[in-house]
Structure formats: C-alpha cells, structure tokens
Amino acid sequence: MADYFKPRGTADILPDAALQWQYVEEMVQKVFATYHYREIRTPIFEHTEVFERGVGDTTDIVQKEMYTFLDRGDRSITLRPEGTAGVVRAFVEQKLYGGPLPAKLYYFGPMFRYETPQAGRTRQFHQYGVEVIGSDDPRVDAEVIELADHFLRAVGVTSTTLELNSVGCPVCRVAHKDALVAHLLPIKDELCEDCQSRIVRNPLRILDCKIDAHHPVVESSPMITDHLCDDCAAHFAAVRNYLDLLEVPYVVNKKLVRGLDYYTKTAFEFVEGSIGAQSTILAGGRYNGLVKSLGGPDVPGIGFAGGIERLLLALAANGVSHEVPDEVEVYVMALSNEAHAMSVNILRDLRVVGVVADADYTGRGLKAQMKTADRLNAKVAVLIGEDEVKSGQLAVRDLSTREQILVAQGDTVAKILNILQS
Template identity: 60%
Template sequence: MAIQKPRGTEDILPGQAEAWQYVERKAREWFARYRYREIRTPLFEHTELFQRGVGETTDIVEKEMYTFADRKGRSLTLRPEGTAGVVRAFVEHKLYAEPDVVKLYYLGPMFRYERPQAGRQRQFHQIGVEAFGSADPRLDAEVMELAWRIFTDLGVQHLRLDVNSVGCPMCRPRHRQALVEHLAGVKDELCPDCQSRLVRNPLRVLDCKQERCQELTQDAPTVLDHLCDACRAHFDAVRKALEALGVPYAVNPRLVRGLDYYTQTAFEFVVEGEGHLAGTICGGGRYNGLVAELGGPDVPGIGFAFGVERLLYVLAAQGTRLPADAGLDCFVIALGEAAKGEALVLAQRLRAAGLSADVDYLDRKLKAQFKVADRYGARFAAILGDDELARGVVQLKNLATGEQEAVPLADVAEAVRQRLNRSEG
C-alpha cells in the first residue's frame, strides 16, 4: 500500500504553487514599501518559549502544540505561531540596540494539532509582521493599513476590520473582576473549557466559539468599559489615525484574540459571508510586555499574521483568479538527430539571456512537439531541423499569430526578446 501524507497536511503541487508564489510576492512588495525586512526563525523552539510567550492557559499551549523530547530529554515544540520566535530572536541577537523602529516580516510553516477543515490544516503557513520599539498609536494604524493594502491588492471581497482595546496590566484587573462577577451566576452553564478559563484567564471566555457560551456572555462587561485614561487615549488615537489613512473599521468590544500577550490594540480582518467562507483571515495586535517577558528590555511591539491556506481558500471561493504560470518564452523544437544536440545548446543560450525555454526529451514527432509547446503556454517556437542547421538559422514562429521567419542561430535570443517586448508594449 502506498504511503500517504499525514492528516492535516497538504501537498502544494505545480499549478497550485504559482498562486502561493503570487501571494508571497505581493506581500513582499508591500513589506518593502513599509521598510519591513525578512527574518527566518527555526521551525522548532524550546517549549518554554511558547509557554511563557503565548500563555499556558491558551488553547494553543494546552491542546494544540506538537511537543517532543529530543535525545537529551529537552522539550522542544514545532512552532504553532510566529511572534514568540521572532521576539526570542529579537532579544537573543540584541536587535533592540538598533536606533530605529525594527520592522520584521516572516513567511513559513506553523504546526497545530487541531481538526482539519476547509482552509485550515495541522501544518499551515503564515505570513506576518512584527514592529518593535514604539508605542505610538500611529504605528498601530500603519500596521493595520499594511494588512488592508495587501488584502485589497489581492482582491479579497467583503472584508471588514474589527478593532478593540484589551487594556493593559493597570486597567485589565478591573475588567477581570467585573467579568467574573457577571458570569458567577451562570458558571455551571458554561462549557468545561470556559469554566476553567473563568478561574485562570476570564478574558478568554469572551473568545469561546461555543454558541451557548456566546449567548451567556452577550451582555458581559467589556474591556472598553474599564479602560484606564492612558489606554483610552491610545485607542482614540488609533481610531483617529485609521480614519486619517482612509481605512474603514468597526469597533468590536468582544474582540480579545486568543493569545495572552496582547495589550491595548487588538484587531482582526474578517470576511463577511456564510459557512466556511466567513470568518477571520488575519489577526494581530500590540504586545508591549512580551519582549520583557522573554528576557529582553521593556520594548513595545505590534504585529499581525495571516494564514496562506485560509486566504487562498477565501479567494477561490469568491471567484478571484490569481495570475497563473506565466508560460514559456520559447520552446525549442528539434527535427533529426543532428538538431537535437544543437537544440539543447540553443535552449541554454535562451536561458542564459534571461528567457524561459525548454526542449523535448521524449523524441516526439513535429506535431506532438507543437502540442507540448501549446501545453506549456509557449509564446514562440524555435524550429531547428537538418536544413536549418546547415544554413545556421532557426525558424522562429509566433504561436499566437502563426507568423514565422528565419533567424540566425546566434540572434535567436535577441529576436525572441524584441518580439516579446513589442507584444507587451
């Protein structure tokens, strides 16, 4: 019996990978405009990093991490999210010594043991940013605007930005007490997880996806009702900056996010709709205490992350067509034994000149080779037979128009380039 991929993983095949590359390329283009630089962290970290950084009472740490002991008995974990690893690297390599705001981005696989569903896998891929060194609310707005630009550029429809403030260590205890008192009378009706959360991390009850828990917390006090003056002023400034940037948003007092490290600004980009199509495609927020929690100085930070699988699923469901394979610039067709060797050399010259080219290796007839060129999306075919070889020329055929002319072997690359430029112009 053939071995199959593990549940919750996917093979990204040719024809699919091009959509991934397009999303990654667009994200990189926008990151460069905002002066974000790439960082690449390990796929696995010491388990303690996520226990301290993400939070021991989160679903990620309690239920979803892939944790294992190495040969020396050290506990390691496949990274379930990107922020903790980036903060660890920020501290370990003393990037906080840089005089400016440090703007970083990452792309790569994450791992969570959860039930696979449409657009969500156990191995999934995230693209995210982290900005360190400023508590300015304008930076919060810029981070959200960056995500907004990426999604609108990719063509995401029915997109909504929800924002909230989850307060700070000064004002959050007041909300915690009010929330516990409000839910005390209905504690037994909450799901088992929320009964536990009510004791250890009450704010997480508001993030529960169980319908009954959502009903019971519908009228629960929100963090916005208990913000200190500093957090309220910060949130007001964030909203003012978003409005100045022209980014539409809605205040969602129930938005708390699922990770413990958030302070003040929290946000989500939500696709409005029904069924699997609807829901969050990106989340983020400010985490002003996380760098210090992981052993660094008291440096503020903010960031976001989105799942590539989820984004591609939404785009496909909305009927958005991403650019596919650009096709081949030139397919070299060889007729006869002598021409085969020269065809290989010609393909190499085309590639060295910066053009994409391929050649037949299955000894097909002329008609079959033209079918291959069509299947590859080739714009031109360079036809080389014994007669052409003797004259030192190639028959260069425009496969869109059918026009064909003899071109000297040495000039084929330049001829293809000129014709491509004319067609694009």
C-alpha cells in the same frame, strides 16, 4: 494507488498554485517595505520554553497543539506555532533594543499546530506578519492596522470587516476579569459545559459563546472597555482617532478577545465572511509585557499575523485571480540523435539571452510536438530534422503566421529574437 501520503493537515502546493503564493509573497515584501518594515527570519523550531513563556502556558496552543519533541541531545524542541515569540526572542537575544527603536520587522513562513484540519485550518500553515517593538505610541497601533488594511486591499481582498477592541493592561484587565467572574459565577450551573470550564480558564470567551451569549446575565456582563484604566482608555481613544484620520473603517467589538496571553490594549481582527468557519484572515494586537517576560528590557510591542491559506481562500471568494498561464516562447523540435546535439545548443543560447525555451524529451513525433508547442502558446518553433542536420540550416517557424524559413545555425537566435519582437 500511491503508497505514500502527505501527513494529515499538510498540503502540496503544485506549480499553478505556487504562482499565487509567489504573488502574495511579492506583495508582502513590496507593501511592507514601503512602510519601512524589514524582514527578519528566525528558526522554524525553538526551544519549547520560548513558546511556553511567550505564548502562555494556559493557552490551547501550548497545552495541546504544539509539535514538541526531544532532539538527539535531549533538548525539548518545538516547531513554531506562531511567529511573535520567536521574533521577540531574537530581538532580545540579538540585542536589537540597542539599535533604533521601534524595531519594525516583518516575517513570512510556515507555522505548525497539531489540530484537526478543516476549511482554512491545516497543521502546517503559513503566516506573514509584522512586529513593532519599542513604542507604545498609538500612532504605531494605527500604522500597523492601516498597513494590514492597505495590504489586504492591495492583494485584492476588499470584503473584510475590521473589528477593534482594547483588552486593557494587566491592571485593568485583572479588575475586569474579577468583576466578570463575580458576575457570572451565580449562574455557572446554567452555562454550557464549555463555558463552565471557561469561567476559570478564559471567562472573556463566554461573552461570544454560541450557546450562552444570549443568556440575559451574560448579556449584561461588564465589558472590558468599561473597566479600562485611564492610560488604556486614552490610548484606545487615540488609536481610534488616528484610524478615523486615516479613514480606515472599523467596528468596535467589545467582545473581541485575543487567544494568546501576551496581548494588551489594542486588539483587532480582519474578518472575511465567506471562507468558512475560520473567518479571521489577519489578526493582531499589542503585547506590552512580552519582551520583558522573555528576558528583555521592559519595552512595548505590537504586531499582527495573517494566514496565507486563508488569504488565498478570501482571494478566491473575491473572484480575484493572479494566474499566470504555463507558457513558453520558443519550442525546439529535434527529430534524431544528430538533431538533439544541435538542439541542446540552440536551447542554451536562447536561454542565455533570456528567452523562455523548452523541448520534447520523450521522443514524440513531430505532429505531437507541434501540438505541445501550440498548447504552450509558443511563438516560435525550431525544427531540426534530417534535412536540417545535413544542411546545417535550421527551420524557424513563426507559429502565428505559419511562415517558415531556413536559417544558418549561427543566425538562429538573432532571427528568433527578431520574430519575438515583431
């Protein structure tokens, strides 16, 4: 029994799984680069105020999920719970608004939220995401969504549904919220406990509450899409039009709400139905007031974030695997101390020319080493025993043909390359 354990909600990503992560990371870089997004790396922790201001201090994230602590200088520090606030903070602090706009950025990395773990949810999790700051053009909304769609398909997730909505701007959203609350208040006592508190905190959530969504009064609630101002309505129509042009399939979900305070206008989610209750694998939206509220110029923005862990679950659910077997090209077997001296040179020389080579370091017998070479699917074995040490000739064995020849030490690498290429 181990004496030490990883913290609750964290994961050790072992070598086999790490290969899947590398694949996803490479695809992020490759696909996002073709859309001319450039990577930005911001700190994993920020001053707490960045998230309080950026994410919104009424959200669950800020109220009860942040990893916040005082550092040795009595500064309140928070491990980032999401990526956008930090990127926008950097955009403002580094004055990226002085460069070409919109800034098209992407990021990738760990996030932290103090939550009870479950399928698709951990305390340290990883997201990739993009932020486009400096344009309100609906073509940007469409590009961001199409990028997400393209990326998911490129990595092998084809079973998602794209849900789309507009949550309006501060003007029409407030008007709608007032109308909604006025509509629901008379039946407040009939709602579940959660919804009674949501009615003041986040009334939009009541619309898709699992308990109350089918209440007739709830069902007849005013929808945000019916309360959009002219600008928001035109923008939403334009986004849908571009998505149609791009042939990106979506469904309008009038109940779609975004959790974070900063969202405006476009909101969207890619949902995968077979990975458990946490089925959103990528989500995002527009945040036109965020840059200003973090002290920058009043420029609009839009972005999305996707969860790597959930993406991996979705890949598994889609039966997609990018496993790479644990293999080696050459296995060097040395059977004595003198042989070891020769083997380290052979290994180095092979690796210098790019050949994947390994050896036994536990003093096992030749037979056992042969088994290992076999299991690692080695193409060539190099044997160095007493005879070889004496003669200075190494036995090079082609493991597929079982042909074995003696080669002068200086010619070994060339001979092996010969076999590997045949």
